[in-house]
Amino acid sequence: MSLMLPPLPYALDALEPYISRRTLSAHHGNHHAAYVEKTRVLTQRTPLESAPLEKVVHASASRDSDLFNAAAQAWNHALYWNSLSPGGGGEAQGSPTYDPDRQSPKAPSTSRHPPS
């Protein structure tokens, strides 16, 4: 399976007025699309041809800077679109929230911000 440009998880005008349709259209349709296409071309007829994008990123890191730059940018953008949402913003929400008195076995590691 060859790489494809993932569709945006919302409409082109869904983030207006904060991010305009024009910006999203150019950013996704031109910039992101170009990184996906370049990754596809550079992996054609190589052992990475049908590898998932994340594997291409790891395999090319510190070996092939053209491929790495394109593949990593493709991966970064795919995550970026999902980091935004219409009506988003504001204080972080959702569980699990770190509560030092109620540590459950499922609580994520808090090693970056240990309780003092």
Place this chain on the structure above:
Amino acid sequence: MTIELPTLPYNFTALEPAMSADTLVFHLSHHQRGDFDRIASLIRGTELKALPLEELVHVAARTPGRRTLYQCAAETWNHNFFWKSMRPGGGGTAHGLIGECIGAHFGGYEQFVREFKNAAASLFGNGWLWVTLKDDVIEILTTSNADTPIVRGHTPSLALDLCEHAYYLDHQNRRSAYVTTFLDELVDWECANRILRKRIDATEALATRFGAVTSNVIPRVRRPYEAP
């Protein structure tokens, strides 16, 4: 501080329609001004504040822990040089000394343009495109982000800013259209000619003084991407 607030050698509307006033205003008054302000705060109260900009670039480049200062100073130097690489009513086939060099060593202006555009398209992300002299070799090269070739012994004769902020308002993602516009409508070959003339005069002065034979003072050429 001896470093002067960056200015343009022409007014903001002088390059229209090839380069819009909006682009020049944002580029000079926000992007370049930001680097200038950071230099000012980084050298305040230090002995570095007495240095002229070019010297500051060299000193910061070789001083451990001065990476941010190097980046801001180099970026300011690069921009100052870039403004001088363009003029109202510029562009077109290279002429004068730079035209001779290009004709002799790139096999003609069209071949030079091909290599210049190739180099621009090949640079990933932000950076600069240069035509430089080093050891009497003329070459096309690119540098990434704020990096400048003057710290590696090159004498730039021409600079083109390849950062998105240089062309996004006028050309969006079409870097190639921007590079074509620069060559066709903006480049000031006289700037390159003045620098080449200065180099050749200096070489001839040395030859006269020390009796060396310099039968060919026109610089030689190095193809892009050749190992230095």
